[in-house]
Amino acid sequence: MKDRENDIHNFHIKNILKKLEEKDQDAMLVANFNNIHYLSGYLSTSFAFLIIKENPIIFVSEMDLENARNTSSIDILKYESFDKIIEYLKEEEIRNLAIESDLTANVYQKFKEFNLTISDAISTERMIKSDEEINKIIKATEIAHKSLIELDVRSKQEEGKEEWECAYELGYLMRRNGAGVESFDTIFASGAISSLPHSTPRQHALETPVLVDYGCKFEGYCSDTTRTFLYTERQEEISDIVLEAHDKAIDAVKAGVKACEVDKVARDIIAEYGYGDKFIHSTGHSLGLDIHESPTLSFRDKTVLENNMVVTIEPGIYLEGEFGIRIEDMVLVDKKGKLIGDLPQIL
Amino acid sequence: MKDRENDIHNFHIKNILKKLEEKDQDAMLVANFNNIHYLSGYLSTSFAFLIIKENPIIFVSEMDLENARNTSSIDILKYESFDKIIEYLKEEEIRNLAIESDLTANVYQKFKEFNLTISDAISTERMIKSDEEINKIIKATEIAHKSLIELDVRSKQEEGKEEWECAYELGYLMRRNGAGVESFDTIFASGAISSLPHSTPRQHALETPVLVDYGCKFEGYCSDTTRTFLYTERQEEISDIVLEAHDKAIDAVKAGVKACEVDKVARDIIAEYGYGDKFIHSTGHSLGLDIHESPTLSFRDKTVLENNMVVTIEPGIYLEGEFGIRIEDMVLVDKKGKLIGDLPQIL
Numbered sequence: 045m046k047d048r049e050n051d052i053h054n055f056h057i058k059n060i061l062k063k064l065e066e067k068d069q070d071a072m073l074v075a076n077f078n079n080i081h082y083l084s085g086y087l088s089t090s091f092a093f094l095i096i097k098e099n100p101i102i103f104v105s106e107m108d109l110e111n112a113r114n115t116s117s118i119d120i121l122k123y124e125s126f127d128k129i130i131e132y133l134k135e136e137e138i139r140n141l142a143i144e145s146d147l148t149a150n151v152y153q154k155f156k157e158f159n160l161t162i163s164d165a166i167s168t169e170r171m172i173k174s175d176e177e178i179n180k181i182i183k184a185t186e187i188a189h190k191s192l193i194e195l196d197v198r199s200k201q202e203e204g205k206e207e208w209e210c211a212y213e214l215g216y217l218m219r220r221n222g223a224g225v226e227s228f229d230t231i232f233a234s235g236a237i238s239s240l241p242h243s244t245p246r247q248h249a250l251e252t253p254v255l256v257d258y259g260c261k262f263e264g265y266c267s268d269t270t271r272t273f274l275y276t277e278r279q280e281e282i283s284d285i286v287l288e289a290h291d292k293a294i295d296a297v298k299a300g301v302k303a304c305e306v307d308k309v310a311r312d313i314i315a316e317y318g319y320g321d322k323f324i325h326s327t328g329h330s331l332g333l334d335i336h337e338s339p340t341l342s343f344r345d346k347t348v349l350e351n352n353m354v355v356t357i358e359p360g361i362y363l364e365g366e367f368g369i370r371i372e373d374m375v376l377v378d379k380k381g382k383l384i385g386d387l388p389q390i391l
Numbered sequence: 392m393k394d395r396e397n398d399i400h401n402f403h404i405k406n407i408l409k410k411l412e413e414k415d416q417d418a419m420l421v422a423n424f425n426n427i428h429y430l431s432g433y434l435s436t437s438f439a440f441l442i443i444k445e446n447p448i449i450f451v452s453e454m455d456l457e458n459a460r461n462t463s464s465i466d467i468l469k470y471e472s473f474d475k476i477i478e479y480l481k482e483e484e485i486r487n488l489a490i491e492s493d494l495t496a497n498v499y500q501k502f503k504e505f506n507l508t509i510s511d512a513i514s515t516e517r518m519i520k521s522d523e524e525i526n527k528i529i530k531a532t533e534i535a536h537k538s539l540i541e542l543d544v545r546s547k548q549e550e551g552k553e554e555w556e557c558a559y560e561l562g563y564l565m566r567r568n569g570a571g572v573e574s575f576d577t578i579f580a581s582g583a584i585s586s587l588p589h590s591t592p593r594q595h596a597l598e599t600p601v602l603v604d605y606g607c608k609f610e611g612y613c614s615d616t617t618r619t620f621l622y623t624e625r626q627e628e629i630s631d632i633v634l635e636a637h638d639k640a641i642d643a644v645k646a647g648v649k650a651c652e653v654d655k656v657a658r659d660i661i662a663e664y665g666y667g668d669k670f671i672h673s674t675g676h677s678l679g680l681d682i683h684e685s686p687t688l689s690f691r692d693k694t695v696l697e698n699n700m701v702v703t704i705e706p707g708i709y710l711e712g713e714f715g716i717r718i719e720d721m722v723l724v725d726k727k728g729k730l731i732g733d734l735p736q737i738l
Contacts, residue, residue: 089589090672107588107672110711145497149509152496162496208566216563219555224591229572241454242436244571325437325454364457 049085050117052176056083056169057118060096063165064142071133072096072142072163075151078333079144079166081264086116093129094118097136103129126154133158167338172352177265177332178376181354182384184223184262185374188269189387191217197254197273197391207232207245211258218260227259227266227335238272238368241325241360253279253367259335266335268356270372271391282319282361283369287389289313289359290371293327293341297355297381303345310359311343319361328356331374353377354384396432397464399523403430403516404465407443410512411489418480419443419489419510422498425680426491426513428611433463440476441465444483450476473501480505514685519699524612524679525723528701529731531570531609532721535616536734538564544601544620544738554579554592558605565607574606574613574682585619585715588672588707600626600714606682613682615703617719618738629666629708630716634736636660636706637718640674640688644702644728650692657706658690666708675703678721700724701731 060083064072074080074094080102081087083094090105092112103123104112112120123129133141141155142163152160173181195214211232218226233243235251252275259267274280293310307327314323326342329335330353339347341355349355358372374384407430411419421427421441427449428434430441437452439459450470451459459467470476480488488502489510499507520528542561558579565573580590582598599622606614621627640657654674661670673689676682677700686694688702696702705719721731 109671110709111587111590143496145495147496148492149490149494149496149499149507150492152499153509160496162500212563212566216559219559225576240458243458324456 046117052174053083053085053117057096057100059169060165061098063168064096064163067142067161067163068140069142069161069163070097070138070140071136072165073147073155074144074166075147076144076166078264079170082166082170082333084116084118086112086118086120087264088112091123093123095129095133096142097138101132126151130155130157164338170332171330171338172350173332173354174352178352178354180263180265181267181332181374184227184260184265184267185269185385187218187221187223187262188258188260188267189385191221191223191260192256192258192269192271192387192391194221197250197256201234201250201252201254201273204249206247206249207234208247210250210256211245214256214258223260223262224264225261227261227268227331231255231257231270233368236365236367239362239364239366241362241368241370252276253369255368255370257370257372264333266331266333268331268335268372268374269385269387270358270370271387271389272369272371273391274369279367279369282363282367283371283390285314285317285319286359286361286369286371289323290357290373293357293359294373294375294381294383297349297357297375297377298379299349299351299377301349303339303341303347303349303355304343306349306355306357307341307343307345310357314359314361322361322363323359324362325360328358328372330355349377351378393464399521400430400432400464404443404447406516407512408445410515411443411510414489414508414510415487416489416508416510417444417485417487418483419512420494420502421491421513422494423491423513425611426517429513429517429680431463431465433459433465433467434611435459438470440470442476442480443489444485448479473498477502477504511685517679518677518685519697520679520701521699525699525701527610527612528614528679528721531574531607531612531614532616532732534565534568534570534609535605535607535614536732538568538570538607539603539605539616539618539734539738541568544597544603548581548597548599548601548620551596553594553596554581555594557597557603558592561603561605562607570607570609571611572608574608574615574678578602578604578617580715583712583714586709586711586713588709588715588717599623600716602715602717604717604719611680613678613680615678615682615705615719615721616732616734617705617717618734618736619716619718620738621716626714626716629710629714630718630737632661632664632666633706633708633716633718636670637704637720640704640706641720641722641728641730644696644704644722644724645726646696646698646724648696650686650688650694650696650702651690653696653702653704654688654690654692657704661706661708669708669710670706671709672707675705675719677702696724698725
């Protein structure tokens with residue numbers, strides 16, 4: 045198993061090196077924890093710097109050394125100072141240094157004597173999921189879906205439970221069912237507050253409708269699902285529009301189609317019904333070790349979808365002062381889009 | 392109340408403008424959510440860009456507009472594109488643009504036509520807490536301490552509960568007692584794994600000792616406490632050393648002393664007993680809206696402590712393959728250090 049993991053890490057490193065070479069980059073500086081995890085198996089808890097080159101190396105903070113030694117497939121050195129890393133890069137005759145788009149300004153400035161260029165080599169590599177990665181995402185989704193059914197939101201609403209309690213119990217159920225942590229802070233928004241796409245669970249008894257956007261991680265890989273529990277004809281009417289946009293967008297997902305084209309399918313349907321200005325975010329995003337990865341299903345993103353990408357489809361209509369409805373599922377890109385999981389649409 | 396909040400925000404903005412002027416900065420670009428929250432009352436859930444200048448303005452993503460309108464004391468504009476922000480900055484004749492140390496490289500590069508300089512104006516402003524901020528930190532700490540006592544770790548250990556269940560129940564108790572979310576992922580590390588300073592709670596029955604590092608937020612402000620539950624004479628012996636370092640370091644905290652001097656007090660005591668190389672992290676850190684703020688109580692940080700800073704004191708000894716012991720409390724800097732909360736040291 046350890047050998048197989050090492051092979052996968054070597055495979056990714058080789059692909060990334062090829063992309064760096066094509067752009068005349070000598071090496072890449074990697075500080076993002078999930079990128080280092082993806083490439084080495086080691087998940088930092090403080091800070092770390094991976095140098096991707098022929099013989100890659102990770103500089104690890106002293107407090108993480110024991111953990112890194114036990115989990116990394118890439119050689120490690122104890123981090124002592126930025127100066128030591130810079131010295132090391134010079135000894136290796138590195139001039140053109142690729143960096144990640146989320147490298148922080150303070151680190152950026154430490155390395156400014158090198159020729160720094162943002163590279164998407166790692167995020168591009170992470171776009172296409174392996175079978176192992178897809179299986180982890182499916183497993184996370186199954187745990188999440190099972191847990192939402194066990195929670196039984198309608199009974200919680202009848203019992204007058206508060207938003208935070210429900211969010212918390214859902215987190216408990218996901219862990220009891222075998223997940224790690226939540227993929228992100230659970231959204232449990234009821235009544236008028238559901239018109240905020242990202243509200244925080246309140247100490248307030250559940251009103252209606254109840255919008256639940258949630259997910260869990262299985263071996264580091266995220267799930268992401270939204271269901272809105274409906275209580276009135278008006279809510280059902282709006283939900284039908286969102287569901288039509290959701291279903292047609294899923295039908296539009298397939299290898300060869302651009303991300304922005306899928307967004308357009310959902311957006312056009314909602315606009316036809318006169319709610320175009322109430323759909324205030326993009327149609328979806330990719331996910332994996334991170335809850336938001338590239339590409340994004342937005343009008344801006346022209347990335348062509350490829351087999352084994354995993355994306356969310358999550359149209360919504362938000363009526364300020366009234367309520368919001370969102371329906372979200374995850375889709376595996378293939379010749380046609382394959383829905384992940386089988387949670388009923390209307391609960 | 393709203394007026395008073397606006398006054399506080401204006402006060403901070405004025406202080407920051409003064410610091411910017413001293414360094415010939417025309418304005419500051421702010422993207423960090425907690426910085427924007429601190430200065431405007433608005434907490435973003437997606438992305439936002441605050442421009443600090445005579446008449447500050449926040450560019451807010453469409454999906455957050457409703458929330459921003461309801462909570463921000465600073466005027467808002469809908470974010471449309473980086474180009475529009477750049478156009479706006481040019482119209483305002485801004486050339487020298489201060490940035491935060493954690494601004495990401497992709498944003499950094501978008502604004503590179505300006506003269507960009509990292510500024511610590513906001514983090515310096517945030518170092519000194521107001522009475523309101525201190526009261527929130529105290530309240531968060533009281534909730535956290537009460538919750539740990541209610542959890543009753545020794546009975547959980549006897550019942551054979553698993554690490555993740557205990558971490559989860561502690562989170563539940565903190566929320567039930569009035570907190571928001573956890574300050575960070577709770578560490579509930581038992582047995583040999585406690586030698587990793589930052590381990591993740593496992594699906595594994597509690598062994599001994601049990602190290603619990605945890606906190607919660609009250610109105611955005613963090614608490615941070617660690618207790619290690621001891622079960623053997625060997626554990627008590629090591630804990631006594633850590634406790635001596637902890638107590639003496641707290642005694643050393645006062646206005647006028649350097650951060651690194653407090654670190655040295657704890658480090659020297661642990662070294663005297665022969666465990667210097669087993670104390671593998673710094674003695675503490677500041678906290679507030681973020682769990683880690685400036686200054687850090689490390690050998691590197693020469694910042695002079697001032698009244699109304701809040702810092703943690705958290706020495707530890709980590710014996711690989713055996714166990715780890717850490718004891719952590721929060722201290723308000725004053726003429727002498729004032730311990731926050733009264734959770735017993737040995738539980």
